[in-house]
Amino acid sequence: MTRFMRLTRVATVAMLVISTTARADIAIVINDASSIRQISHSEAVNIFMGRYRRLPNDSVALPIDQAPLKARFYKALVQKDMAEINSYWARLVFSGRASPPQQAGTYEDLVDIVTHNNNALGYVDATQMPAHMHVLLTLSE
Amino acid sequence: MASLLTHFRSRLALRAAASIVLIVGVLGIGFLLLAVHLRAESEKDIQQLRLEGLISTVERTAQIACFLDDSQLAEEVAEGLLSNRIVREARLIRHDGTALADRVTAIDHGSGAPLTRTINSPFEPDKAVCKLTLVPDQDWIDSMVNDATRFLSVALVLQLLGIGLSVILVVFYFVTRPISDISQKLHAIEAExxxxxxxxxxxxxxxxxxxxxxxxxxxxxxxxxxxxxxxxxxxxxxxxxxxxxxxxxVEAGIFELDDQGWLLSANPAFCRLFLKGKTPDPAGPPIAFKTLASEGGPTTQELTSRRARRDSGREWEMAVGEGSERRWVNVMVSHLEKGRLQGVAHDITERRQAAEAAERLAVTDPLTGLGNRLGFERRLGIIERYCRLHPDRQHALMVLDFDHFKQVNDIYGHHAGDEVLRQIADMLRDISRRHDYPARLGGDEFVLLLDHQTPRTDLGGLAQRLVESINQPLTLEGGQQVQLGVSIGIAVLGSDTQDIQTLVYMADQAMYRAKREGRNTWRFHDHNTTLTSGSPLLSG
Structure with a gap:
């Protein structure tokens, strides 16, 4: 049921994006060269929240944060604000078991990292889709 | 123990307090058991809530540890949980059943019912990542329950003691002390x-x-x-x-007898009368009233018969003592109560003696001291009755008549005549034996009534002696010599006649015959002699 709801929502969002492209969804993107075509929402959470750094094809996943979009991204991904996310990572600093994604200061930096690393995953505003990128998952806000 | 029991019985406050403490104690134990039960239940709930609280506290960290499969963090969480003494074991179990962390403390303690909570992913709330199980330390929970129970018990015991003490104090202050106060005052009070x-x-x-x-x-x-x-x-x-x-x-003797005639008590006058002044000894042998009398008095039968009890008062005259000490006592006995007689005794000796003297005087000739006519008649009456009972007994009567006595009076005077009469009386008295009765009937008329035992032959000798002694010349006070003659007639009762009057008459006739036949002699009654002549002595 929820899935159906979500599908409905996704379809609606897709229709909106197609029709207007004005409304900002966030897209998790990867280099076009990667063989990975898509990931599930759960896989996205696992990768970005440090549970494991592994792509579905068993290659290492390298999540990248993009500073201007970070708050929106995590809100969309796990419904948490930055304070919670920071507190989460702070708790894990000492165990060393997991580490936060690599930080990209700007959109350009992100594009640069993803362009040059086939295992890097980043997120962009759906309206600013760079070239040579493949959308793995679109998060609607 | 016994003294404690005595104390308990004798102390109101103690007893009241003990009763109240007992009642409160029984109720208290009931309440305590209930309270302990409820307290144990609530303590279990509290411990349950505490466990829940603990889990809630560590849930976020546990979520993260499970999400990241971070055993170090999981161990940290378990260690933190174990720092609570209520937790004996903390387990974080992955989905595949392997333990992410499992820490145990106080191995020797017992385990309570484990509490398990499913830990979800911190980012996807509908996705379970592992299970957190807490095993409570039952021993510690028990000790907590015990602590709570002990507190309750101590509080209740203290409350009981407090109530008991209060009751003792209150009862003592408001009841016991005033009562013992009153009791002491009452004891010391002089009611009179x-x-x-x-x-x-x-x-x-x-x-x-x-x-x-x-x-x-x-x-x-x-x-x-x-x-x-x-x-x-x-x-x-x-x-x-x-x-x-x-x-x-009192002069009268007063005494009491029992219904057997034994003397019970007596007053001093009675003792003087009957016991020669000695007081009867209560411890000594009992004295029978009957033995006190030497003559007369009531017999025991008379004293104790039913009639004696019924009659109000009866009188007896009795003699006490012998000889010159003989006293006459009038005794009046009346019934006092059952088995008890009361008597009053009066000394009537004087009265009786006076009566006897008067009686004697009445029958005595004042001149000679012999019997007089009245005495002679009485004696005749007695003899008559006696002879009626015993006809074989023969009494003789002698009648004396003096010759020439009238001349003595005429010649020497009445005084000399009296002197002669006295001397003749002395002669008669001398010749008389104990039971003979000489008497002067008047003038020179003398008689001698003789005892029944005298034989007829002796009567003759006696008469002869009498004639002879009277024939002797009598010397008067003045020195004059007087000679008298006497004629004596004799009749015998029983052989001559049975009748007293006839006896006197016959003796009289015999006397006249003696006079006729020569004077100065004596004659028996003779049946041949006419009984018509002469005048009877006893003319009235």
Whole structure:
């Protein structure tokens, strides 16, 4: 049921994006060269929240944060604000078991990292889709 | 133990307190058991809530640890949980059943019911990542419950002690002390003086005060009845002393007998009369009333018969003692109560002697001291009755008649005549034996009534001696010599006649015959002699 709801929502969002492209969804993107075509929402959470750094094809996943979009991204991904996310990572600093994604200061930096690393995953505003990128998952806000 | 029991019985406060403590104790134990049960239940709930709280506290960290499969963090969480003593074991179990962390403390302690909570992913709330299980330390929970119970018990025991002590104090202060106070006062009070109890302070208007009022009213009644009784006793004592004085000092003898005739008590006058002044010894041998009399008096039968008991009072005259000490006593005995007779004894010796003297005087010739006519007639009457009973007994009567006595009077005077009569009387007295009766009937008429034992031949000798002794010349006081002659007639009762009057007549006739046949002689009655001549001596 929820899935159906979500599908409905996704379809609606897709229709909106197609029709207007004005409304900002966030897209998790990867280099076009990667063989990975898509990931599930759960896989996205696992990768970005440090549970494991592994792509579905068993290659290492390298999540990248993009500073201007970070708050929106995590809100969309796990419904948490930055304070919670920071507190989460702070708790894990000492165990060393997991580490936060690599930080990209700007959109350009992100594009640069993803362009040059086939295992890097980043997120962009759906309206600013760079070239040579493949959308793995679109998060609607 | 026994003294404790005595103490317990004798102390109201102690008993009341013990009863209350017992009741409160039984109720308290019931309440305590209930309270302990409820407390244990609630303690379990509390421990459950605490466990829940603990889990909630560590849930976020546990979520993260499970999400990241971070055993170090998981161990940290488990360690943190174990720092609570309520937790004996903390387990974080992955989905595949392997333990992410499992820490145990206090291995020797027992385990309680484990509490398990499913830990979800911190980012996807509908996705379970592992299970957190807490095993409580049952021993510690028990000790907590015990602590709570112990506190309750101690509180209850203290409360019981407090109640008991309060009851003792209250009972002692409000009941026991006033009561023992009253008791002591009552003990020390001298009721005769009319003193009253005062109520203990502060109890004037309550039940104790009313008790004191009642006691005072009772004392009043007691005192008044006591004084009344004392007054009556004094009156009775005075009365008794009066009667005792009368009893002791009265001239009449007063005595008491039992219904067998034994002497029970006697007053001094009685002792003087009957016992020669000796007081009967109560411890000595009993004295029978009958033995006190030497003559007369009631027999035991007379004293104790049913009729004697019925009659109000009967009298006897009895003699006590012998010889010159002989006394005559009038005894009046009346029935006092069952088995008890009361008697009064009067000394009537004087009266009796006076009566006897008067009697003697009446039958005595004052000149000669012999019997007179009245005495002679009485004696004749006695003899007549005697002969009627014993016809074989023969009494003889001698009638004396003097010759020429008239001349003596005429010549020498009446005084000399009296002298002669006295001397003749002496002769008659000399010749008389014990039971003979000489008498002067008047003038020179003498008779001699003889005892029945005298044989007829002796009668003749006796008469002859009498004639001879009278024939002897008599010397008067003046020195004159007088000679008298005498004629004696003799008749015998029983052989001559059976009739007294006839006897006298026959003796008279015999005397006249002696006179006719020569004087100065004596004659028996002769049947051949006519009985018509002469005049009877006993003409009245």
């Amino acid at each position: 003086t009319g003193k009253k109890l005062s109520p203990p302070s502060g109890h004037a208007r309550d039940e104790i005060g009313r008790l004191v009022l009642s006691v005072n009213a009772m004392i009043d009644r007691l005192v008044s009845s006591l004084s009344e009784e004392r007054r009556q006793r004094l009156a009775r004592e005075v009365e008794e002393r009066r009667y005792r004085t009368i009893f002791d000092n």
